[in-house]
Amino acid sequence: MQKIIITGGNFINKGAQSMLFCLVDSLKKNFPGANIVMIDLFPTLTDEDKEKYDFQVVNMHIRTVLRMAFPFIKLVVKPKPISNDESEIKKHFKTADLILDISGYGVSSHNQSPLWTYATLFPVMLAKRSLVPFVFLPQSIGPFDFKGWKKLVIWPLVKKYLKYAKVIFIREPECRKYVEKVRKDEIVDSFDLVLQSPKIELKNIYKDLPKQKDKELRIKKDSVVVIPNKQLTKLKSSEEVIAIFKDLILDLLSRGEEVAIVRHSSDDKQLCDSIYREVSHQKLQLVNEDLSPYDIQQVLESSKVVVAARYHGLIHALKLEKPCLVIGWANKYSHVMKSFGLSNYQFDISQANIDGIIDTQHRLIENKDQITKQIAQKLQEVNTVDIYKYFA
Template sequence: MKYIIIVGGELHNKGAQAMTYTVVDQVKKNHPNKKVVLFSEIYNDRDKLEEKKLNFDIFYFPARAKMDILGFGYISKFGLKEYLKLLIKGTGVSSDKLEKIKNIIKNADAMIDISGYALSSQRGYFASMNYLYNIMIAKKYSIPMNLLPQSFGPFHYTPKEMRKLKPLIKEYLEYPEVIFAREEDGIENLKTVGIENVRKSFDIVLQGDKEYDVSNIFKIPSNSVSLEVTIEKNSIGIIPNQQIMSHGSSTELFEIYNSIIDFIIKKGKRVYLINHSTLDLEICKKIKASFSNEDNVILIEQELNCIEINSVLKKLDFIIASRYHAIVHSYKLGIPALVFGWAVKYKELLKAVNQEQYLFDVRESIEQKKLTSALDHLIMNYNQETVVIEEKLNNLNKHSVFEDIKVRY
């Protein structure tokens, strides 16, 4: 059996889950004779429960297991202190699982990294090293390495960290034939550490088929969707993000949500509060508490997988969102979005589909009049914006990144 290994993917939030499901689906469609496996650095009890339903194998793959596979010869790269931790604490993986992982690596025809955002000083030194370990393993075993669209940088490490990391980044990021950066910002950041084999490409999820072949993902396809709520017509979804509360004023943002909902209800629309991550459920509950007696504000407490979220999104007029991959999901279906964001990835995403007028930066004071005007325009013109989004995506997706994945035959 020959394998294609996915690294950097997880199941713990819907963005990571969507990227994982999309890549599993597309790789199985394009390489039906290979077995797809996920090596994940996060593998909790909920993931174990979910794995029972999934039609691909998942292996816990922490940093110390990677160091064990690389071996003593790489001690100068990961450092004596980290190697001593491996000797004292072990790999964190049972011996039988580790043997299975090693066998898969020896029989792998490709490794695909789908980290959304891992190689950056903002994620920290150890996260960056952990990211590089995957490429070290691929190079050691001559496995074709693919870095699918993701964010890179900035690389503002301490001087000591930079002395260690810069040559490693240079050495190992030259191993993949091509690196796909999600933003222009990432391309420029990689140039600062001497990496030139980079191409711009859009988010992985946007490049997958509009509908998943759920048999590629779930053992029993009917288990993929189990909605406990009916989405009515003339409805708008609100998908908050707990992270925006740290980038902007939480008091101001809750006031904005309340004013938005008041405006929407007066326009004769319903509002569905949707959590795209379990971390966001409390925000949804707090918003609903302000409208506890309003039947047209519906809280969806059910934890939805990304396929169920697609089923909800396609029934909405548009969404008001801060979760990046909720917006990506929405655009993939041709559903417009009014966006509260803060990072460059939001700006580049909306620019790509000609939707910049609907982006509001939470780091700045949001002008209520401008926000209401954008919201009103979207309520009146969401069908026209759908046409704009779909036309832009059709142009962007004439060539898919999945056609460029390097696989050994």
């Protein structure tokens, strides 16, 4: 294996970044000597930033996708300066031996722009053009309830390019019924990439090991860590979401618990600030800076339990054997919580009432020792999976 391309990851969302780092680490262990190239569809890194990493980062902005897919657009759409040259990007795809996608949630008709589905499929188009094997690593796929022009334009592309993939790993069993509308073979159930990966060796990620953040990341030992999610405001108003977290945090503080709000994604900065201001309590801690996956792990290691509204906040916490209460909405939360026997500690934001959340949080803290053992037992089972045998 000479060159392996990774698509679907980015450095904005910490879940996506965690999947990227886990994959790079595992690829270096399974395919030593391979040239690993990450194609970033949400480019934020400068050339200087890229030099920190021991794998190649190539920026491919969504404008670049459109310019490469529809050459006539070049007449009216200029490339983003941060994006790498289009000829360089094409060369990477043509010379790859394998392309791996870690989009997490890219091919779907639900709650997202069709442009993102198209952008997720575009690397498959390039792979097919050069007959390079393509694999969708564990992620949510579907549903495919396209309507109107999307059914005429996007759905045929979904069928064509999902068929081309060598293997499709699905994180939730529900996804199987969607993917089987397109293909019947090589659909593999799998837990999240981060959850089933061993501890990352940082020397496989960075050219020079980064300095560990210390003072600013210290939260009080045995704190309840709260990880908000801006996406909740698509299902309830911002005021309602803030009120839920405010009431939950105030109850915890009134019971003598140490509480820390921790940001898990760049998108959540404003929400974290708003909740912190609304609570306005001198004992409430706030970690609202851009953290690496390693930094997040460092913070969560000091926690007693975690209230997770971000999917990979949940995954990070479970990986550290931390009892979790989930405030979410999507099937991906339900599947993980059910798999770990924690369904009674999950709430759908669209139906949740604060009294039920608070009562459940009390039970989580009371039963944390038993739940920790339960999580540890399940992790032993999860960690026996080897997805790399499918494309070695």
